[in-house]
Amino acid sequence: MSSRRVGFCLSDKKRRRMNLDAFADFCAGHGVEVVKIDLTQPLAPQGPFDVIVQKLSDVIVEAEHDSQSQQLLFNFQSYVSAHPSTVLLDPLPAMTQLLDRFASYRIMSKLHNSLRECSICTPPYLEIHSASDLSSIQQAVTTQGLSFPLLCKTRVAHGSLSHEMSLIFSAGSLAAIHPPCVLQSFVNHGAVLHKVFVVGDRHFCVERPSIKNFPSGPCERKTIFFNSHQVSKPESSSDLTALDEQMPCLPPPSSEALAALVRELRVQLGMALFGVDVIINIHTHTLTVIDINIFPGYEGVPQFFSSLLSHIKSVLDKQASAGPQVTGSPVLRQTTGGPSAATTGL
Template identity: 30%
Template sequence: MSDSDQKGQAGSSSSRPPYRIAYALSPKKVESFIQPSLLHLTHQRGIHLFPLHLSKPLLDQPPFDCLIHKLSHPDWIHQLLLFLSHHPHIPVIDHPHDIHRLHNRITMLQVVNHLNLTSTQLSLSIPNQLFLDTPQSLLHTLASKHIQFPLIAKPLLADGTAASHQMSLVFNEEGLRALSLNPPFVLQEFVNHGGVIFKVYVAGRHIQCVKRKSLPDISEDKLGVSENLLPFSQISNLTAQEQTDQSVAKLMEEAELPPSSFVNEVATQLRQALNLNLFNFDMIRDSKCNRIRVRFLITVSQ
């Protein structure tokens, strides 16, 4: 190709209008993600990234080629569905109907049991859990389902509100009786996992897995002498007394990431099953049987 041809192509590329991506995020997420480095990169790639004005109707906003959002309040969802009815050709990441299932801690995990993974050495499963819409005969129900302490008590809804984050670690029957969480809620077995969680971020076909500090393991002898019930807001204070920075750093260093082939297969199949392009999920390694387990999927955290 001649120099004149290359210059002609460059001129044609630079003359193209930028690809306009609008975003609707909470102020906290804007502060976390919309960094100068990101804006510089998108500008280099011919992309104009700009915020929507949430105080104005979505249909009245400037034209754009794609919309990325992480909001779930009813007024926004109504506006978004109305916008899609008028502009079905404009990609929205992600569609509110597909996101809706992730606001329920039972439905968000249902697809896991239907994944068709090829690995013969690693398996994926959900920790034993129980959905309760009434507090009646709770202990009997736990026994009949063979669910054992300690348990994590979570509200059923995972919609990003303060109430959805009111979770507790329940060590025994006394703690369960003292639980003030109103039904419906979910009780999930706490699985010892070496104090490390693997967070997997998915953006289309791009997949990234990283290690993060998590709750420490709970030994059998500790169950008999520990607190009956511990809200998650107090767990950091408890673990700070038991773990030094050096011990946590050693745990993080020694924790082995799941094989990238396994992570990529799980992420790809989840993306297809959930019909989502922008989400993340957590995996933990079961310390008892050395299996990789999905602990929960959080794809739209507010």
């Protein structure tokens, strides 16, 4: 691994959250140089890179309406295309699909069939593409088999607004939703969220607070608005996460089921750095997948640095044994109604 160079193309906030400086020191002790890529400067003089680890969510989302971000994204694509031996973690098209909850929920919905033997499922959901009359939305909720309460989430799964969600208790309250958005049946899960962090072929499960149980079925309770990031912080404590009554502890997620879930998602997503939010249904004890996250924070995973470096090593070993790769020209394309997607040949 001597003289290997790994570039990190991350926002300042992401660099701080993952403590990139500490990771750079850790890698230096293993013969790997970590380089902070400045996307506003030409990439070629900053290289060469054996691997680029990126989370360009901000740039991709902003490129939807900002020409400067479009140019930054195009420059990045052009560099990757011109340097086919550089491994990209993770590929832009794979990562981009998770910025669109319509796309990611379609992936999640396939898990029910592919992992049926593992008792893994996802809640029923409904895509709301644009403003529509209330009766049409109510009819669609019934037709698609959704049940109250309903979680309402923004379509774009990035940025501060993506954490702003609502819990809807009646058909009449659907009049207040703001499309494009996703409606998802709320599953009672004992106020416990299991965050699964994936790093290559390794995964780690961390328990977090979550929303308390509510009676099933419609009622006249007012819509509850909340920030999911605040609710599920390790130290979170609020009325929304406090159970109303004592209930038996739910069993932890099956290690075999989690391993099967991670294997399936790695194939479906074509990614190595992602997170999965899962809960345990209090009635059926079924492992229920409720969200997928791009390159999460990995809080509570003490083995993150060693696991990431180990995965980088394995990727480089495979790249070396496979020989040079050929990539196509970078292309910017527009997904239907969603964020701009960038394609590379990787």
